[in-house]
Amino acid sequence: xxxxxxxxxxxxxxxxMIKRYCEKPVETRLKWLYMGNLLRMGYAKKIxxxxxxxxxxxxxx
Numbered sequence: 001x002x003x004x005x006x007x008x009x010x011x012x013x014x015x016x017m018i019k020r021y022c023e024k025p026v027e028t029r030l031k032w033l034y035m036g037n038l039l040r041m042g043y044a045k046k047i048x049x050x051x052x053x054x055x056x057x058x059x060x061x
Contacts, residue, residue, distance in 0.1 A: 021029075040048065 040051075043051075
């Protein structure tokens with residue numbers, strides 16, 4: 001991660017990392033998303049609000 005002048009953060013994925021991710025079956029990738037959503041449901045509302053605000057900051061660039 002590297003800090004920028006903007007809110008939020010940036011990160012870098014190499015082309016090889018992206019390629020390896022794309023090689024995973026779609027079912028596996030969907031399971032990862034589903035499990036992440038299940039985890040998030042257990043978070044306190046305050047944490048979810050902070051995450052949502054953080055995500056919105058990245059869209060304003």
